[in-house]
Amino acid sequence: MNHVLYYSMTGNTKKMAAAIAAELGVEARDVRKATGLPQDGLLFIGSGCYGDKPGEDLAKFLANNDLAGRKVALFGTSGAGAGKEVESMAATLKSKGAVVVGSYHSKGKAFVIVNLGHPNKDELDGARRFAREMVTQNG
Numbered sequence: 001m002n003h004v005l006y007y008s009m010t011g012n013t014k015k016m017a018a019a020i021a022a023e024l025g026v027e028a029r030d031v032r033k034a035t036g037l038p039q040d041g042l043l044f045i046g047s048g049c050y051g052d053k054p055g056e057d058l059a060k061f062l063a064n065n066d067l068a069g070r071k072v073a074l075f076g077t078s079g080a081g082a083g084k085e086v087e088s089m090a091a092t093l094k095s096k097g098a099v100v101v102g103s104y105h106s107k108g109k110a111f112v113i114v115n116l117g118h119p120n121k122d123e124l125d126g127a128r129r130f131a132r133e134m135v136t137q138n139g
């Protein structure tokens with residue numbers, strides 16, 4: 001079974017996590033409620049971007065779990081849409097010996113009025129496509 005874990009402060013990355021999870025036929029899980037690291041399958045891990053980094057709870061989750069040799073597909077949303085959260089998670093994961101098999105990111109609504117409507121339908125469709133591709137290539 002594949003797994004989707006995410007951290008989302010304001011709900012944008014949660015939407016993306018739900019789209020990916022639905023595509024995979026699993027439930028997305030809030031990393032704050034996760035009990036340890038699932039031991040099987042491909043891991044999809046996502047976060048919003050806060051000061052160019054993933055959420056603190058997500059960073060702690062990565063720090064506290066043994067990810068050596070695990071295949072991870074990353075996703076994220078941010079105000080700039082630049083994917084800094086994904087880059088930061090990728091660097092952490094690589095330093096822990098995980099294999100980052102791919103990543104996907106989009107803009108997310110920020111500070112009430114910026115990027116209204118993001119992630120939008122096209123961006124969520126892109127996330128679904130990403131999920132399918134990752135499983136086809138690595139499942």
Ligand SMILES: Cc1cc2nc3c(=O)[nH]c(=O)nc-3n(C[C@H](O)[C@H](O)[C@H](O)COP(=O)(O)O)c2cc1C
Binds near residue numbers: 008050077
């Ligand atoms: C405290 C805070 C810090 C943020 N820092 C950044 C940032 O450094 N770069 C950026 O592009 N967006 C930044 N944003 C915008 C968020 O990354 C964007 O709204 C994202 O979609 C939030 O995801 P979430 O709804 O899953 O929490 C910040 C938002 C908040 C609330």
